[in-house]
Amino acid sequence: MTEFILARQNGRKIPREDRIFGISNRAKAAIAEKGRENVVNGTIGALLDDEGRLVVLKSVDEVFRGLGPNDYAEYAPIGGIVPFREAVQKAAFGEHFPEGYLEAVATPGGTGSLRNVISNYSEAGDAVLTTDWHWAPYGTIAGEIGRKIEVFEMFTEDGRFNVESFRAKSSELLAGQNSLVIILNTPAHNPTGYSLTVDDWDKVIGVIKEEAACGKAIALLVDAAYIDFAGDEEEYRRFMPKLSELPENVISIVAYSLSKTFTLYGARCGAMICVAKTAEIADEFRRVSEYSSRGSWSNTARIAQVILSRIYNDPELLEKVNSERKKYRDMLADRGRAFGEAAAECGLKIVPYDAGFFVSVPCDDPDAASRMLEEQDVYLVPLAKGIRVSVASIPESACRKIPPLIKEAIEKGC
Ligand SMILES: Cc1ncc(COP(=O)(O)O)c(C=O)c1O
Incomplete structure (x- = not known):
């Protein structure tokens, strides 16, 4: 009943x-x-x-207050305004751009990216793979579009990233499905605070390469919602170029969010950014993602797209935003350290x-x-x-x- x-x-x-x-x-x-x-x-x-x-962030609030009516009242194109699509790639990759064909599509927060990736790179009824510790809405988002979440164990007994569990579960799911979406939330994972190390990344890429040898389609979604609250921005982006090592039948997609990085939670803005091996796969990514956007929320709010475009068009302003954020990131790091010490x-x-x-x-x-x-x-x-x-x-x-x-x-x- x-x-x-x-x-x-x-x-x-x-x-x-x-x-x-x-x-x-x-x-x-x-x-x-x-x-x-x-x-x-x-x-x-x-x-x-x-x-x-x-x-x-005051520096972001100042940009907000300087906007005119056209900056928020007008519709944005479905995939986002052109300056945003460029700026958000700089925001996501910093000095660590991967090689390949990159395309960005605006979404309402990282949540929108998750939804569009699952709907386009898995089939109805499929399982989407993520870590046993994960943000609960992954299950809600997958369930809303007739998919489900399956998990691998994130940690070994001695507290390392569990590559073997990742390998076993990827292999099991790929044996029973035509494609596989993998979600890895890093750095500063919710809910554990774990960040995959560069060494973890080498192993993850190695496993995906091996699994991809079956020729099936794999989408690796890197949920980077907390990337700018992990530590030094560039240090924590060092893994990004590794995404280019993946073969043609694997598309990597970074789910980037303005919610935390620019304290624009309520403005609902983010982007899904692909790293593809060919121009055709990148074009397909853009086409299917925009189609899904049209059929769910239509276009994404313009306001935060304009704010990000302005920030990235003005090096001094960007520096101001980054240094203001650093102050709060340090505050957060002090709290995390205090908790760890008291726990020990x-x-x-x-x-x-x-x-x-x-x-x-x-x-x-x-x-x-x-x-x-x-x-x-x-x-x-x-x-x-x-x-x-x-x-x-x-x-x-x-x-x-x-x-x-x-x-x-x-x-x-x-
Ligand atoms: C792990 C994780 N991914 C993605 C998001 C998406 O947030 P938003 O849709 O506000 O960008 C959140 C927000 O809390 C999150 O914790």
Whole structure:
């Protein structure tokens, strides 16, 4: 029996309340009642300052305020305005452009890129491969268009990227499907904060080359939503040229997002950028991606496209934006470091963390542990395999305070 009244289930499990928003609402109510200093709200997926206010880059806000009506009122072309399509490639690749045929198509955030890649490079009913620790909306996006997510184990026992699990699962799925979409969220992965090293990348590329020998179509989607909050921008882009090593039947697509990098979460802008071996494959990419955009959200909002184009057209302004972001990235790194140190001091095991908005703590009963933490006014997100802490949304003092509380809750909850 379906739990819906008039709506159709279509194989989906739609909860009554979004879990994260539910916990986040309880956290907000606790803050209103007891005061911000007495509550830890580590549920929010946006960068907040130590007073709990959303960080908005002033340099970006100034560009926003200088816009005229035509900059936001007019429709943008389906694939994006031309200056944006050029600027966003510079933003995504920095000094590490891969060789090959590159095309960028504007999308509403990285989310839009994920949707279009899955719809065009997998078939109805197919499984899309990603890591066992992953951003839950991957499943929602895939399910909405009749696909599903399958996972490989992200880490070995000793906390390294699990290349063998990646190989085994890719091979298994390719044996049963005509094509395969692979999603790797790196650097500063959500929810663990792991970044694939250059060595990990060499191994990943090696596995894909071997698997691609079967001749089937493979799309490697690099979800780079957090790339500019990982560390030095160029250092963290060193893996990009490796995408050119892949053979003709593999297309790499970078899902780039303006949400975090330019603090433009609500302006809904990003791009899907392909690295293809031939001009025909790149043209096809552009054609199918624009077609899918037309059939889902039509064109992407113009406003953030104009903002990015202006920033990249003005080297001084770009420098200003980058140095302002660095200040906040350093703040985030301090918080991540503080959490790691406090966890080590009290013996709390965390999933390998390098950088970014989130740290994850593995545990057997995440729901029980997070309920227990709520009783102490610590609000975190329970996932399938552990608890996610948004260090992006809590001050350094809270990052130092909560690891022992989490440890105690996990021990009591088991
Ligand atoms: C892992 C990951 N990928 C992609 C996104 C997409 O974000 P947006 O659609 O705002 O660009 C997010 C946002 O939280 C994310 O966490």
